[in-house]
Amino acid sequence: MHYMFLIYNCEDRPQHGDQRFEEILTRVNAFADECRRRGAFVAGDPLKPVSTATTVRVRDGKPVLTDGPFAETHEHLGGYYLLNCRDLDEALELAEMVPQAHYGATIEVRPVDHIPGLNHGVA
C-alpha cells in the first residue's frame, strides 16, 4: 500500500554551507537508504519555500492566480515522501524515523487511494 508523507513545518531547513547542513543531509540520505532497503522508497523531495508558491483557481472558466500558498496557516508543506509500505504500522514506524520530524517538522501520513479506471498513479 502506498502512503504519502506530507512534511509540514520544516521551512527553516539549514542551507548548503550552514553548520548543521552536512549532519542533516547524512540523516536524510540514511533514511532514504533505509526505505530502499525495505523496498518502500518510491519518491521524496523537498519543496522550495512557501514564498515561491502560486495558487491557481479556476473561476467562471478563467484562471485566478494568487501569490502564496493555498492556506494561510503557519504550518506549511515543505516536502514529501511517497513510500510503499506493508501496512499503516510500517508507515507510522517510518514516519517516526523521518529525520525532519526530529527537527520540529510534523508528518501527515495519508494512504494513496485507488480509483478504478485511473490511467496513472503508483498504486
Add this chain to the structure above:
Amino acid sequence: MSDLASAAVEQVYRQHRTRMLAALVRALGDFELAEDALQEACSQALRKWPRSQVPDDPFAWLLTVARNHALDRLRHARMARAKLPAPPPETTVMSEKQLVDLGDERLSLIFTCCHPALAEDARSALTLQAVAGFTAAQIARTFLVAETALAQRLVRAKRKIRDAGITFEVPADHLLPERLRGVLGVLYLIFTRGYTVPDASLRQEALRLGKLVAALMPDEPEAHGLVALMLLHDSRSAARFTSDGELVLLDDQDRSLWNTGEIAEGMALLDRALRFGSPGPYVLHAVIAALHVQDPVDWSRVAALYAELLAVAPTPVVELNHAVAVAMVDGPEAGLALIDGIAGLDSYHLLHSARADLLRRLDRRPEAVAAYRLAHDLAVSPADRRFLAGRMRSLEAKCHNDSPGAENLR
C-alpha cells in the same frame, strides 16, 4: 423445533459473537462488511435452521454463510461500479476453509480496535461495540454523548481501519509493548468510566476483557497487573456506595461488604505479575491497590510506590496521589506543598477536594470551603457532587474532626 433452532442461533451468537466477528474482519478486511455479513448469516440461520435442522457445526455454518454473503456484496459492488477489469474478490478474501480454521482472532480484534492511529474516544467505543457487544445506544449513554455522534465516530473509525491499511493483527514484537500499553489503557478507561457509577456492567466488561487479554498473553505481566488492579478496586464496589447511592470513603467503608474472592484473585494475579520483575505502571498501581485493602494502610509504602510510579510513568494524577500519600506520612503541610506544585490539573475536581481536605486538617477553614466548592463545581458524577456538597456544609457548620479523603482520592 423452531424454538429450538432460534435458541441454537442465539446461543452460538451469544457465545461466539466476538470470535466470529474477529474471524470475519480478518478474512474480509472490512469491519462494516463483516458486521453486516454476520447479521445476515444469523437471520438466514433463523430462517433455515427450523426447516432443515441445526447444522453439526453452527459456528462454521454461520462463518461460511457470512463470508459468502460478503463476497456476493463485494462482487455486486464491483459490477455496479463499471465494466472495469477488476480482480475477482476471491483473491483478497480468505477461503471458507481458511476462515473456519482461523482460530481465535479476538486478540487481533482488540489490538485493531485500540490502534493508536484511531481517535482516542473511538478506541474505547469501538472496543465496547466490537469486542464487548455493546450497542451504540449503550455506549452513547456511557460516554454521555448523543447516539448519532457516537455512531458517526464508530463508522469513521471502521472506515479508517479499512482505508488506511490498519492491519488486523497482533502487532509485531518490536511494536508490542507500546501497543499493549494502549490496549490496557483503553480497558482501564472503560473500567474507570464504570467506577463512578453503582451499576457494575462496565466494570465487569472491562474485567472480562482484561482477563481475556491476560489469558491470551500469559507472558505479559502488565496485563495481569491490570486485571489485579481492576479486581482489587472492584472488590470494594459494594462498600463504595450507600443504599441511597451516596459515596463512602475508604476509611468509612464497611469492610464486611468487600468481596474477599476478588481480593484473593487479585492478590494471586499480582504475585504472578511481580515474579516477572521490574514492575510496570499497572503492576505498581495494583500493588498500591493491594496496600489499600490492608488495615491499617501502610502509607509510607504507598508514598514510596507512587514515587516509583512517578519515575516510570509520570502523570499529574500520579503526582496528586503521591502528594496525598505524602500528606498521610509527613503531614498535611508537606502534601499541600506538593499539590500546589502540580501543573495541568486545575480543572480536576479530585485535586481540589484533596487540597480542601488538607486545608481542613490544617484548620484553614475558609480556604478549605472554597476548595470544596471548586471541587463540587468541577465534579461531574452526581454522587461526587452530593458528597462534596455535604463536606462543604459540614465544614461551614463546624470543624469536623473526620478522616482524610483517603483511598487516596476517591
